[in-house]
Amino acid sequence: MKLLRVNMTDSQIRWEDVPPQYERLGGRALIAKVLLNEVPPTCDALGPHNKLIFSPGLLGGAMVATAGRLSVGGKSPLTGGTKEANAGGIAGDTLGKAGIKAIIVEGLGKPKQFQVLVIDGDKAELVPAEDVTGLGTYATADRLQEKYGTDASVSCIGQAGEYLMTGAGISTTGERDQRSNHAARGGLGAVMGSKGLKAVVIKKVTGKTVKFQDEQLFRTAAKEYAQKLINDPKLGTKGTQHLYGTASIVGAVNEMGSLPTRNFSVGQFPPSVELRGEKLRELILAREGKVGTRCMPGCVIACRNLFSDETGKPVVGSIQYETIALVGSNLGIENLDDVATLNYMCNDFGLDTIETGAALGVALEAGLAEFGDINGIVGLLKQVGEGTPLGRIIGCGAVTTGRVLGIRRVPACLGQAMPGYDPRSLKGNGVTYATSPQGADHTAGNAFGARKEVPPLGTEGQKALSLRLQIIAAMLDSTGLCLFSRPPIIANPQLMVDMLNGIYGWGWTKDDFDQFNRQVLRDELEFNRLAGKTRNDYRIPEYMREEPLPPHNTVFDVPDSDLDTVFDTL
Amino acid sequence: MAVDIETFGQLLPGQPRRRTLEIKAPATARDLAVQIGLDPSEIGLITIDGVQSDLDDEVPPGSRLCFFPYVSGG
Known part of the structure; x- marks a missing residue:
């Protein structure tokens, strides 16, 4: 190579x-x-x-x-x-x-x-x-x-x-x-x-393929891995991801009181019934759009969609959960057509929908438009694309927007906006947001999928859970795997070891692979340390420790001593 | 007393998602799932009044019970 x-x-x-x-x-x-x-x-x-x-x-x-x-x-x-x-x-x-x-x-x-x-x-x-x-x-x-x-x-x-x-x-x-x-x-x-x-x-590559050191070993492991994905009732063509996409969790996150609503002030949004994956699928099929499409070659989960407007004209592909949460409920938006409009604009301007949705939420709290006012929100977002002074402020994210507009309630860690799970009612995610060297990022270790092993409203066990999930995330991001395809590898890491050994001939063991994943985090934490980050940078915003989040009226109360020691066993 | 039940995703396709059940004796989430025709093995998440619960948890009268398929954060 x-x-x-x-x-x-x-x-x-x-x-x-x-x-x-x-x-x-x-x-x-x-x-x-x-x-x-x-x-x-x-x-x-x-x-x-x-x-x-x-x-x-x-x-x-x-x-x-x-x-x-x-x-x-x-x-x-x-x-x-x-x-x-x-x-x-x-x-x-x-x-x-x-x-x-x-x-x-x-x-x-x-x-x-x-x-x-x-x-x-x-x-x-x-x-x-x-x-x-x-x-x-x-x-x-x-x-x-x-x-x-x-x-x-x-x-x-x-x-x-x-x-x-x-x-x-x-x-x-x-x-x-x-x-x-x-x-x-x-x-x-x-x-x-x-x-x-x-x-x-x-340009398209022709006549070149990956050279295998042990093709039989690779093929056997890759085939077993793919078969396990296809047979998994959660992931195959009858699975929730395929049928409803990532939006399948809108109802569950809302029910659990963790859906960012009106700049992370509430954890439930009653109109979110109109933002659910079930509604998304119903609208798309009625308008002859597409559900269950894939974004990359060889994906057997196919969780993407192509959303069309009422006339059947394609608007945006793909509407995903994080976007629904951050430019939908977080802005008081009550329907998927408006979410699609904002999604398209962010995509076209080349903006992160999470960061921009959070920045707009802060701007609405400052009174630049009303929550739910789609015309006002579109007007603000247009300014980002035009590069006006206000647009540049919002385009620089939630922390900059909060600082300029004098808003203290900014949902961000390490300068980066939080994704679609309020950490006061999904505390494992709060630990990840606060401690990940990446800043607030659900893909760095999302506890939503592990809610059965560690109850999301408690503080016990969140530290160990976050570390385990952050190591898994490092593995996914270093091998090129989509996070939805992780179950077979977590159940049997030898499958991944065999695929890598089949391609590269490294002779890795499962322990070697585990150390590889951990080293990613060690390198990142070291870079951040040398960049001047201290333990006081790895924190949840103060207001989230003090302001109870309805409906459970919980605060983020995992102690700082737990945040400081997440990586002690790395 | 009644329990407000909602099903999500591909659970019980073709049926109304919301229904109200009268319960005369203490019932668990599993009892009520079976009563409305759900296969408990297809349930990935249960909440009672927004709190994650188990199949064998008792459902208080007047509460809201939700059944979800297997869902994964993304």
């Missing part, structure tokens, strides 16, 4: 052999190590010393079911620490097939002179981006695919990334109608904008 280094200061591109210290790494694990080895931890995240890294997971390109995710990373301008965000789509798989372990983007672009990186087999070049500069992500992807082929992968930023807004993410194209998959969190779109890189185009 090769590394592709792209220096945006002098437009130099070079292919390198993978150095030994990166050979057994991929995805989030590789990003953590590159940051620790090559990026000064105290550097300006939007300056020349930060690096933007695109990397497939270790299974990328091997056509393992649901294992083609693309990791993107760098120092986060939002958290000031390490950052990995990942997305579905076809880029991860394409990079893996092309034998590219990572693209490492360095240096700094010239202001407002964007370029496009085009990779075609063993060739890579930077070309001017004049014809796509200023465009949203949909038009950018359309135009570049017209030029380089509809089967080319396009990863790009929208206006938000060009404006260096710290709520900006990176959009990447997927299968068929799944045009917009986002490595959304942590402001990596702003890092890409700072490099002067508008898009990365990877």
